[in-house]
Amino acid sequence: MTAAERPVSTALLAPDRSNGAALRASMAYMVAGLGTVLLMGLLGLLMRLDQAGMLVISPAWFYRVMTLHGSGMIAAVLLAALGGIAAAVSATTPLSARALWIALVVYMTGNGFVIFATLVGGFGGGWTVLYPLPEHGIVWTLQAALAIYAGYFFVALGLLLFCVHILFAMRRAHGSLAKALAWRFLFSLGRDKRDALPRPVELIAVVIAIDGIAAAGAGLIYLVPLFAQASGAITTVDALFAKNFVLLFGHTIANLSIYITAGLVYAALPAYTGRAWPTSWPVAAAWNLIIPLMLLNYSHHLYADFAQPVGLQLLGEIGSYAVALPSFIVTIIGALALIYRSGIRWTVAPILFALGLWGWVFGGLGALLDATIPVNQVMHNTLWVPAHFHTYFVLGALAFALAYLWSILDALSGSSERRGTRAAAWLYGIGGAGFILMFFVSGANSVPRRFAVHLPEWQVYARIAVPFVLLLALSLAWLSWDLSTRFGSAWRATRRPVVGP
Amino acid sequence: MIDLFVWEWEWQLPLIATLAIAELGFIAVWARRTSSGVGERRSWPALALFTAGLLVFALAVMSPIGANDERLLSSHMIEHDLLMWVAAPLLALGSLALVADGRRLPAALRRSIAFLARPIVAFTISTVLLWAWHAPPAYGLALISLPVHGVEHLSFIVAYIIYWWPLIATPSMLGGLQSSAGRAGYLLAGAMQSGLLGALLTFATSLWYPHYALVPGATVASALADQRLAGAIMWYPGAIVFALAAALTLRAPATEPLAIAG
Numbered sequence: 170m171t172a173a174e175r176p177v178s179t180a181l182l183a184p185d186r187s188n189g190a191a192l193r194a195s196m197a198y199m200v201a202g203l204g205t206v207l208l209m210g211l212l213g214l215l216m217r218l219d220q221a222g223m224l225v226i227s228p229a230w231f232y233r234v235m236t237l238h239g240s241g242m243i244a245a246v247l248l249a250a251l252g253g254i255a256a257a258v259s260a261t262t263p264l265s266a267r268a269l270w271i272a273l274v275v276y277m278t279g280n281g282f283v284i285f286a287t288l289v290g291g292f293g294g295g296w297t298v299l300y301p302l303p304e305h306g307i308v309w310t311l312q313a314a315l316a317i318y319a320g321y322f323f324v325a326l327g328l329l330l331f332c333v334h335i336l337f338a339m340r341r342a343h344g345s346l347a348k349a350l351a352w353r354f355l356f357s358l359g360r361d362k363r364d365a366l367p368r369p370v371e372l373i374a375v376v377i378a379i380d381g382i383a384a385a386g387a388g389l390i391y392l393v394p395l396f397a398q399a400s401g402a403i404t405t406v407d408a409l410f411a412k413n414f415v416l417l418f419g420h421t422i423a424n425l426s427i428y429i430t431a432g433l434v435y436a437a438l439p440a441y442t443g444r445a446w447p448t449s450w451p452v453a454a455a456w457n458l459i460i461p462l463m464l465l466n467y468s469h470h471l472y473a474d475f476a477q478p479v480g481l482q483l484l485g486e487i488g489s490y491a492v493a494l495p496s497f498i499v500t501i502i503g504a505l506a507l508i509y510r511s512g513i514r515w516t517v518a519p520i521l522f523a524l525g526l527w528g529w530v531f532g533g534l535g536a537l538l539d540a541t542i543p544v545n546q547v548m549h550n551t552l553w554v555p556a557h558f559h560t561y562f563v564l565g566a567l568a569f570a571l572a573y574l575w576s577i578l579d580a581l582s583g584s585s586e587r588r589g590t591r592a593a594a595w596l597y598g599i600g601g602a603g604f605i606l607m608f609f610v611s612g613a614n615s616v617p618r619r620f621a622v623h624l625p626e627w628q629v630y631a632r633i634a635v636p637f638v639l640l641l642a643l644s645l646a647w648l649s650w651d652l653s654t655r656f657g658s659a660w661r662a663t664r665r666p667v668v669g670p
Numbered sequence: 671m672i673d674l675f676v677w678e679w680e681w682q683l684p685l686i687a688t689l690a691i692a693e694l695g696f697i698a699v700w701a702r703r704t705s706s707g708v709g710e711r712r713s714w715p716a717l718a719l720f721t722a723g724l725l726v727f728a729l730a731v732m733s734p735i736g737a738n739d740e741r742l743l744s745s746h747m748i749e750h751d752l753l754m755w756v757a758a759p760l761l762a763l764g765s766l767a768l769v770a771d772g773r774r775l776p777a778a779l780r781r782s783i784a785f786l787a788r789p790i791v792a793f794t795i796s797t798v799l800l801w802a803w804h805a806p807p808a809y810g811l812a813l814i815s816l817p818v819h820g821v822e823h824l825s826f827i828v829a830y831i832i833y834w835w836p837l838i839a840t841p842s843m844l845g846g847l848q849s850s851a852g853r854a855g856y857l858l859a860g861a862m863q864s865g866l867l868g869a870l871l872t873f874a875t876s877l878w879y880p881h882y883a884l885v886p887g888a889t890v891a892s893a894l895a896d897q898r899l900a901g902a903i904m905w906y907p908g909a910i911v912f913a914l915a916a917a918l919t920l921r922a923p924a925t926e927p928l929a930i931a932g
């Protein structure tokens with residue numbers, strides 16, 4: 170029997186084997202997301218080379234590149250994460266491939282706007298598009314600002330379509346959202362088990378769909394007055410209102426990637442450790458808590474805004490601390506308990522999952538420090554901030570997303586793993602850690618973030634970072650090449666017979 | 671800039687005659703096909719769609735939108751939008767019923783449709799024609815010669831009927847794109863290439879078509895502002911059209927009940 174004829178045996182396929190189409194759509198999300206990450210990573214390398222003084226680009230181009238890298242990466246990692254969660258959920262909850270494809274086209278249309286607004290229109294106001302800066306560019310025009318807003322509009326719309334579909338699908342599959350969130354079980358402190366409990370990844374899908382809808386809604390609320398102002402219908406927009414909403418949008422979608430990809434750990438790790446990860450009471454409580462907490466913690470980005478009501482600042486601080494409890498304690502401890510003495514084989518996916526857990530912890534600690542008001546006053550505009558979010562993106566969310574795609578392609582294609590690729594997975598950790606460490610060290614030494622030109626005394630950090638970035642690039646290229654060799658047969662396998670129940 | 675807009679219609683007899691012939695020709699074929707039996711119903715929606723397509727074509731070219739295309743680039747771009755994104759898909763949808771059963775077409779016609787409807791061919795034709803006609807020399811020629819202008823519009827219509835065909839035709843028909851992945855990729859490619867052209871026009875810092883600065887009452891500054899608007903008119907509504915097209919043409923695939931092996 171050739172590899173192409175081999176039946177697929179995997180937990181990915183629905184009992185009635187009808188989720189092949191949804192799986193293919195999900196795989197397209199992941200591949201589009203990770204492909205974009207590779208391109209945006211090259212822009213990251215370009216910026217670090219510039220900051221090291223090893224390759225000089227003009228400040229105008231630096232800021233275009235920085236904006237495209239930031240928004241492109243955020244959108245790309247989120248896309249890969251959405252694909253992962255759709256694939257994981259589709260095995261037990263029927264999803265509409267049509268809805269997934271439509272959301273993908275809308276989302277990617279938004280990315281097109283961002284690419285053209287930055288590379289052609291010269292927009293360089295940062296991925297946060299913080300009002301009123303986009304409308305007062307010296308090197309870009311109002312049209313470029315409007316184009317980036319339009320891009321965010323389509324991305325938010327694509328996200329909204331995806332999340333609404335997930336919510337409806339979950340409600341249909343479980344009877345109600347309360348059941349999909351395991352509320353009876355949760356509020357009876359785990360005693361009432363009459364409702365069939367959702368799998369952790371299903372519960373997480375509902376949580377992120379709710380927060381995704383809130384984030385997309387905030388994005389749309391932010392954009393409407395800005396378009397109205399550009400058209401002359403209104404003259405000013407309240408800057409504090411705008412800042413709250415754009416951060417509620419941007420910070421939450423950045424957080425979504427991190428939490429969604431954590432959901433992928435719940436979905437895939439049990440297959441490698443041979444131990445089940447059921448929906449226990451702590452899991453149900455933790456993820457239900459994340460619904461409000463994820464929407465609160467954005468306001469740690471507003472500590473420097475004296476006009477922000479103090480109550481909201483405190484809420485932001487409490488939210489930022491509190492979110493660590495459910496996510497770290499439950500997910501990290503749960504995952505470590507699953508791995509501990511399980512006899513796990515350290516193949517590519519488990520290596521990447523483990524790196525992701527590591528990155529989550531360290532990135533989270535960096536974030537906690539930054540969320541502490543006195544520390545924030547000193548650190549917030551230094552490279553400490555990119556350091557913490559690169560940690561849980563590069564070593565957390567991206568590692569999880571890669572690991573999950575790897576596990577899917579592995580299971581579907583059935584091809585055996587190359588030994589060299591494991592080395593690439595470890596290299597990913599080493600390259601990523603070195604690169605990020607230099608961001609932390611720069612931040613601790615008060616090197617400002619978003620500076621196109623670094624003073625000679627700062628350049629040493631970037632110079633040390635560059636070889637690590639190259640290592641990271643090498644490992645990503647290697648992993649991607651290996652993934653690409655499995656992709657075709659995995660794609661075809663979604664149309665093939667499956668074995669067993 | 672808005673002062674340059676003149677509220678007038680531009681009746682063009684050759685165009686009216688061409689459209690009337692097209693409509694009559696369509697009706698003749700439609701009536702023969704749908705009355706010749708072989709299980710086909712008389713498809714009134716097809717006739718309505720095709721007629722609507724021709725009406726939009728006529729409106730785009732002869733209404734004040736088209737009548738101002740030599741004064742305002744933005745008006746010209748609205749005209750192009752209507753041709754490519756409204757008239758062309760309507761005409762393609764209307765024609766669908768006539769070629770639904772490829773076996774009943776003459777072999778040569780079937781082969782040509784099958785060739786043109788290959789996604790790569792359809793995408794290349796629509797892209798090349800769109801970009802070529804927006805190149806300043808070709809565009810300038812269209813502005814000073816009515817026949818060339820007519821050919822430009824006709825080629826947009828034909829190019830975009832060809833573009834929409836693989837999305838509109840069902841997989842069993844000639845040239846229908848089979849998979850959702852293929853459809854999504856094709857739509858995105860179409861959106862990106864026209865979006866890029868719109869973006870280049872929006873962000874251009876010099877005039878692409880100096881003709882518009884020479885219109886009585888216009889200045890270089892007003893023509894540049896008009897050009898920015900024109901780019902946005904090509905770019906933004908295009909994105910909405912492609913998103914809508916995704917909603918309409920990405921169909922749920924037939925369920926794949928995979929057999930249980932072993």
Ligand code: HEM
Nearest residue numbers: 210213214216217239242243295296555562563618619620
């Ligand atoms: C692949 C390796 C990567 C490299 C070499 C890299 C490099 C950089 C550099 C040099 C900056 C500018 C820092 C500053 O001076 O403020 C930056 C900013 C940023 N990066 Fe990355 N990065 C990488 C991966 C990622 C990933 C995976 C994400 C995921 C979301 C990401 C998101 C961002 C964001 C949001 C910004 C801030 C942009 C802004 O301030 O507007 N990066 N990156």
